[in-house]
Amino acid sequence: MPSQGTIGDRVRGLRLSRRMSQAQLAGPDLSDSYVSLIESGKRTPTPVVARLLAERLGCTTEFLLHGIEPRQRIDTELGLRHAELELQHGDPATAAERFGEIVKVAGEENAMLAAHARLGRARALESQGRIGPAVEAFERLRREAATHPERLADLPLTVALSRCYQYAGDTLRAHDLAAQALAQVNRLALSQGEIAVDLAASLVETEATRGPDSPGLSYVRHVLSVNGVPAVANRLAEIRSLWDASVVAAEGEDSALAVRLADDAIATGRPARMSFRLARIAMEWSRLTASLGEEPLEEAHELATAAREVFGTFPDRLHDHARSLVVLAYVQLRSGDPDGAAGLAGSALDMLVGRANATAATAHLVLAQVALSRGEGDVAAILRSAHELLTSMRSANSNPDREAARVWRELGDLYSHIGAGEEQASAYRKALEAAGVRGAMVGVTVDSALIR
Template sequence: MPSQGTIGDRVRGLRLNRRMSQAQLAGPDLSDSYVSLIESGKRTPTPVVARLLAERLGCTTEFLLHGIEPRQRIDTELGLRHAELELRHGDPTLAADRFTEIVKAAGEENALLAAHARLGRARALEAQGKLGPAVEAYERLRREAAAHPERLADLPLTVALCRCYQRAGDRLRARDLGLRALEQAARLSVTQGEIAVDLAAALMETRSEHDKASAELDYVRQVLAASGIPEPMDRSAEVHALWKASVVAATGEDSALAVRLADDAIAAGRPARLTLQLARIAMGWARLAVSSVDEAEELATAARQVFATFSEAGHELGESLIVHAHVKLRSGETAQATELANSAADLLHDAKGTGPITAHLVLAEAALMGGGTEAAGHLQAARGLLESLNDPIYGTDRQAAMAWRSLGDLYGQAGVRKEQTAAYRRALEAAGVRSAMAGVATDASVSH
């Protein structure tokens, strides 16, 4: 049974396979010229006409309208849901493969399903840290959304691109996209729900801790105020049980039940995803200079509680401990800051990236504030870890530049000018400023 192309292509193909003329297909109810217009794509049949044509052509209305039989369609819908569960609660690499298979199976004649599968694949690439291919995929999807708004929504794609460009180091492009997304959200008055939370999280990533008040920060504050930080609840066991039940139902060819169980699994995991996103926003806000100490304390504490609830958020728990330690330093509570930073150092001691380095920097700062003698050891440890930082994960150069800059600041507080200048030089090198460095003694700043 032909399924390629448009509704008109399918009508014509089925009619020719059955050796029918346009007049025979039209019968007493329609005109042959109307059938000709449908086949040429100049008319779209109404639901009543589609049912009539399907009866005469010996196919289902679903196939005539969408190029796919009901069973095929429900199996494809189920595949999309299982791929989504794999992305959210399993292996993003496997999820990308599953989404790719759905794109091939759906084909262009099932444009809506194919578009959603391509979006899933882009998200899976992003989850793997493959930012270049993810950006290319998102950009193609944005062009498709502009041409076919009935298939894809532009706002989530703009938010995703903002996030990807930020993590890839293109902060100007990220901020531009963030502002575009913010304009759309403001026009729609969207301050709650998944899109709002994802946008606020993306905007938070584009801000530095010394940024002043802005429209972006105003929006983040609105989202935090509207949603708060929900009580964390880990329902991962329920998600996996429902997912497994869905797979078993699909094996038994009970596709409708399998889809329902998969929907329940996705719904069960949604609150945790939003809670984790809101905790990331809270942790980012607690870093900001515009936040009051009391506000930062409340948000840092809430973020810690959320990350402590979810076993997969161990690295983020370590980051939240460091943020909370910084808050304690702001309020002069050096003993509590030291305790939190030590906990972070223990949690992150084998972690990649700058987490362990930042923990030592906080410990050094606390020691300098408290007049302790441990500062030199922590500065040396931070420097050693920075020297060996060769991990090519996204964002490392900017993070390393920030860490070198903080190290230079602390060497300056300790009065070690030679090490301060060397650290500032390394900060500029990590940020990509190398061409005019020779022979220049500088304490030029690196934006946080």
């Protein structure tokens, strides 16, 4: 187990356990006063001095500097990688537990390892949808990054918090954090890599009501133009094989090989993770530009099509695949192709049979708009189907839900087209409630910027 305390505590503890004086430990190379300063925490030994002290104290330099033996450290590093694989390709709840265990093992005396484990746990909490605890964890890490920038970078934490506050319904805080991150990214001229893509994903949400020419959405468009939505092969079987091999190597106490195999598994999954993120950004961008009536819509069509191709490659991404079909249907509808839109919306509903979610409800809204454009079909019945799906979601989820709020608003808009005033008012009220605004009264005019 790691030693408790600071470098000075370890030097003093080992010296006393070996019945050495400070002068004996100092020897001919150091002064006893310098040893005293190290033990009191007023000096940190250089690597050369640390090696010298470790030899005289009969321990490893790694233990003296970090309070952990080389084997223990590599096992902790391996634990971090296996927890990361669990987060990316397994169970986020299990990942959170594993990261938490590493925090306990590493302790505060191994600040770097502990910080990375706490960051992993915060990401796992977010992945579970436990946004409140995730925000608390990210906020603590951001304060730590301000005090100890050598442990954690502030920029990724700012982006993560913007994303979490957006999920939680605090759009003003989310926008402020995204703006801070955007200023940093612009100074760095950064448009590629995980930070840039994560920020674009946050901005496409926080800037949705500010128009396509806003600084945030301009950055999103730039990221998409630079990165595109790259096609990616399904390498999940390869990732699983490497992960399993890493576990077997660890059980055989070949920790170095286990770490290498885990690193290979993580690297193998990286292209798909980036492609998924870019595909989601592309979907939201396409939907947003189509809803704003931006012309021409060829770019939106290309991006939505690319997203559909990415998610269609992965059977476990069924919901994302269905959503990409609905977004593409929406773009087709705005482009004047109601038949194509109806076919895509119908395909999405076939995928989502038995699932009550906003994507299925949106597919029904597309079909209702197709029926309106053709002047045929029972529009009221189609809208009732969407209403029932959204009501099922509402009973199962009491948290703010921006996407559900947007669909309720669109449902209200469509009710107005068929003269269903009571249903329209009810849908608008529920849009406000889904956005986190409670106690809305009948007849209140909804600010669509809240729920767009």
